[in-house]
Amino acid sequence: MEDKRSEIRRLIRDIKSLPTLPGIIVKLGSLAENDKVSSQEMARVVSADQVLSAKVLRLVNSAFYGFPGRVSTVSNALILLGVNVVKSLAITSSIFEIMEKNVVGLWEHSMGVAVAANTLSKTLKLPDAEETATAALLHDIGKVIIKLKLQEDYDELTTIMREKECTMLEAERELLETDHAEIGGWLIQSWLLPEKLIEPVACHHQIEKSSVHQVKTAVVHIADALVKASGFGFSGDPFVPPIHPAAWKKLGLTEALLATVIEDLEGKLVEVKNFSLEIQSNDDPAT
Amino acid sequence: MQKIPITLAAPGMVLAKDVKNSDDPSSMTLCGKGVTLTESLIGRLRQKDIQSVTVEGHPVHEEGEATLEEMLAALDLRFSRVADDELMKKIKALYRDQIQRSMGETGGR
Numbered sequence: 001m002e003d004k005r006s007e008i009r010r011l012i013r014d015i016k017s018l019p020t021l022p023g024i025i026v027k028l029g030s031l032a033e034n035d036k037v038s039s040q041e042m043a044r045v046v047s048a049d050q051v052l053s054a055k056v057l058r059l060v061n062s063a064f065y066g067f068p069g070r071v072s073t074v075s076n077a078l079i080l081l082g083v084n085v086v087k088s089l090a091i092t093s094s095i096f097e098i099m100e101k102n103v104v105g106l107w108e109h110s111m112g113v114a115v116a117a118n119t120l121s122k123t124l125k126l127p128d129a130e131e132t133a134t135a136a137l138l139h140d141i142g143k144v145i146i147k148l149k150l151q152e153d154y155d156e157l158t159t160i161m162r163e164k165e166c167t168m169l170e171a172e173r174e175l176l177e178t179d180h181a182e183i184g185g186w187l188i189q190s191w192l193l194p195e196k197l198i199e200p201v202a203c204h205h206q207i208e209k210s211s212v213h214q215v216k217t218a219v220v221h222i223a224d225a226l227v228k229a230s231g232f233g234f235s236g237d238p239f240v241p242p243i244h245p246a247a248w249k250k251l252g253l254t255e256a257l258l259a260t261v262i263e264d265l266e267g268k269l270v271e272v273k274n275f276s277l278e279i280q281s282n283d284d285p286a287t
Numbered sequence: 288m289q290k291i292p293i294t295l296a297a298p299g300m301v302l303a304k305d306v307k308n309s310d311d312p313s314s315m316t317l318c319g320k321g322v323t324l325t326e327s328l329i330g331r332l333r334q335k336d337i338q339s340v341t342v343e344g345h346p347v348h349e350e351g352e353a354t355l356e357e358m359l360a361a362l363d364l365r366f367s368r369v370a371d372d373e374l375m376k377k378i379k380a381l382y383r384d385q386i387q388r389s390m391g392e393t394g395g396r
Contacts, residue, residue: 167368229382231361238361239368242375259381266385267341270290274338 005177011149012186042083043075046090056089062111062275081130088134088193103147105234108276110137112232115268116223116261123261124251128196132216135200139220140235142184142201146172161237168236169205181205207247218247226262232269289389290341293333297346300324304341306332345391355390362386 002010047053053074060071060081071077078086117136121129147154153175160171172179185202196213200220203210210217221244227233228240288303306318317335318328324342332340353361362382369375 225378229362229365229378230385231365238365240365240375242369242372243378245374248374255377255381258378259384262381262385266389267290270339274292 003177004175008150008176008178008183009186012145012183012190040075042086043073043078046074046078046086052090056086059089062272085130085134088138088197103144104276106140106143106236107233108272109227109233109235110140111272111276112227112230112269113137113139113220113223115272116226116265117219119261119265119268120219120223120226120251123257123264124253126215126219126251128216131196132200132219135197135216136220136223138184138188138197139201139204139224140180140184141187142180142182143168143236145183145187146176146180150176167239167241169241179205205241207244207250214250218244218250221247222251222253226265227269230262230266230269232272288341288343289345289347289391290339291347292339293329293337295347296324296329296332296340296342298323298325298329300340300342300346301344302340303343306337306340308335343391345389355387358386358390359383 046056056074056077057071060077071080074086081089114133114137118129118133120126121132126132146157156175157168157171160166160175161168164171166174169179176183181202181204185198188201189198196216199210199213200216203217204220204224207214207217207221225241225243228235228238231238300323302318302320302322302324305316305320307316308314317332317337322328324340362379366375366379
């Protein structure tokens, strides 16, 4: 008999083609693997899909990446952010299309954590802030999958949380024998995204499992806790997860540094909220 | 201090943070902190496409907005599962300060 964890893992493998995932992702993936392909060619592929490029540009120009309103072409976005980020944005905007309407709280939480990861990375002068922010944007993607693909289990999770007064993470581990972090890791692995994006997603609740990309993982781990601490968005339960002392140490954080990050972040979260409201009102007439 | 959309900025409010041309900290400062807003100044900031400003105190009260007590009680709930963790206690204190400042409670103004 198959245990629950293997069953879910198999399920993830089989849903490689989520209905919302456009074929363009596969195309971008194969282009990204080929070093000879210029960002110009890649920009052409993205630009060919009007809806997709509009979404990518909307995300690029949001508060996440610190270029508000200044990126006007996909080609610019590719140069500024790199292929991995643009590819992830293409995926994210497809996935979040469902989330925007169904689970606004989780969408806002994810955007908040992306902004927090970016702010932390920039304050600590860490490399690849954009990539880390992208991993942060995807960090709870496992929760979307649980909600969409394991609906009965999702309902039971809610019951367990209510009866035992536990966190969503604890309920997941009890019921599913795995959790949203691991599930999210499997999922984005199946999309052929690089390890540096997979590890921060898969290990954001168990940073000790991260072996190669410990800094990015630590950033996402702490960014998640900060956004929950400020009560922004809703990711399933209101409880702030503990920050692992090893993550704190790995980044060389101090209280004084964190105080500036928090102040900076609170201001940016106001913008994220506006962005979310704007997206929701823009999308309404179309439905 | 409170961050408000430019549409809610009113003459007499005092800037608590520099207004920058963009998010980039190295960009040009359009208007320094401590400056009292006037009708014409707000007009010029809007012309420059500034979306929001941070002002002293907590001048804008939205309907249904939580009180300081409610905000602190919610903070307690959020940190209830890590109440014994030394590091998390420090982080909670930072957030408590932040909430109090945002409500214009401290800073001697």
